[in-house]
Amino acid sequence: MARIITRAGLGVLGLLIAVAVIANISTAAAKFFGLGVAIVGLFIFFGLIEHFFPAIKREKRRRKGVVTDVIWFFVDPTVSKGVTTAAIVVVVLIIASIAGVHLDKDSINTFARRDTLISSQPALLQGVEVFVALDLIAYWSHRMFHRRALLWRYHSVHHSSTEVDWLSSVRVHPLNEAGTRVVQAIPLVLLGYNPTVIAGFVPLLTLYAIYLHANVPWSYGPLRYVIASPVFHRWHHTTELEGIDKDFAGMFPWMDAIFGTLYLPKDRQPMTFGILNEAVPDTFWGQLTYPFRRRPAAEEAIKAA
Numbered sequence: 486m487a488r489i490i491t492r493a494g495l496g497v498l499g500l501l502i503a504v505a506v507i508a509n510i511s512t513a514a515a516k517f518f519g520l521g522v523a524i525v526g527l528f529i530f531f532g533l534i535e536h537f538f539p540a541i542k543r544e545k546r547r548r549k550g551v552v553t554d555v556i557w558f559f560v561d562p563t564v565s566k567g568v569t570t571a572a573i574v575v576v577v578l579i580i581a582s583i584a585g586v587h588l589d590k591d592s593i594n595t596f597a598r599r600d601t602l603i604s605s606q607p608a609l610l611q612g613v614e615v616f617v618a619l620d621l622i623a624y625w626s627h628r629m630f631h632r633r634a635l636l637w638r639y640h641s642v643h644h645s646s647t648e649v650d651w652l653s654s655v656r657v658h659p660l661n662e663a664g665t666r667v668v669q670a671i672p673l674v675l676l677g678y679n680p681t682v683i684a685g686f687v688p689l690l691t692l693y694a695i696y697l698h699a700n701v702p703w704s705y706g707p708l709r710y711v712i713a714s715p716v717f718h719r720w721h722h723t724t725e726l727e728g729i730d731k732d733f734a735g736m737f738p739w740m741d742a743i744f745g746t747l748y749l750p751k752d753r754q755p756m757t758f759g760i761l762n763e764a765v766p767d768t769f770w771g772q773l774t775y776p777f778r779r780r781p782a783a784e785e786a787i788k789a790a
């Protein structure tokens with residue numbers, strides 16, 4: 486009898502594990518399928534606009550690093566998103582424990598959505614404030630990722646593309662992504678902004694970042710200093726000395742104007758892209774592990790200068 490029960494128990498356990506594994510595999514498979522459809526759609530859409538309106542005409546049909554960037558395209562919404570979520574959870578738990586909030590989901594949720602002067606504003610007003618605040622924080626975190634040698638190790642991966650186009654936007658190290666999102670989300674939640682309003686901007690910012698890298702010559706004429714354009718952002722990626730460490734904003738160039746880093750000449754566009762004095766590997770694995778590698782002291786000195 487006991488043997489039968491043990492066997493039945495083992496059978497049920499085995500079945501449960503099998504269901505869990507299959508459910509996970511099918512969820513992952515569905516996610517990868519969705520991403521596969523998305524990348525084909527994006528290749529068609531941006532392929533067309535970059536073909537008909539190129540900022541820089543390509544000599545070769547296929548640019549360097551396409552395979553590496555396709556891998557990054559699948560890594561960003563899976564691995565990087567997971568790392569970012571985990572980082573935000575850890576920071577929220579630390580803050581909650583310091584604030585004396587119970588460390589269970591309901592108490593933390595109640596704290597994050599507590600009534601404050603800020604959260605009682607109309608949703609639209611909160612949305613505008615969050616939009617500007619997110620870019621203000623992104624401006625400074627981006628600037629720090631350039632100016633601090635330790636942070637530059639991670640951000641240099643993003644700047645390693647020598648041909649900037651829509652697909653090069655996804656080449657972002659997971660810890661660069663997690664670092665930026667943590668410093669964006671935490672202060673706003675602490676101030677009392679609604680987490681749903683904050684999270685609502687993530688898809689928009691992600692899509693806009695993809696478009697900003699597109700190889701198109703658009704700069705929006707009179708709105709060039711108001712909204713970030715592909716030309717504005719590609720100055721940020723140039724190796725031409727006049728554009729180095731300029732144009733950090735992701736959405737509002739006037740942030741750069743306020744903080745003294747705007748560079749947006751009316752009469753020309755940047756022509757060369759990448760990083761000076763540093764060789765980031767071309768492969769996905771090489772780029773993922775690049776920040777953790779030992780490097781010559783001279784290279785550190787160049788960046789620290």
Ligand SMILES: [Zn+2]
Nearest residue numbers: 627631640721
């Ligand atoms: Zn940058």
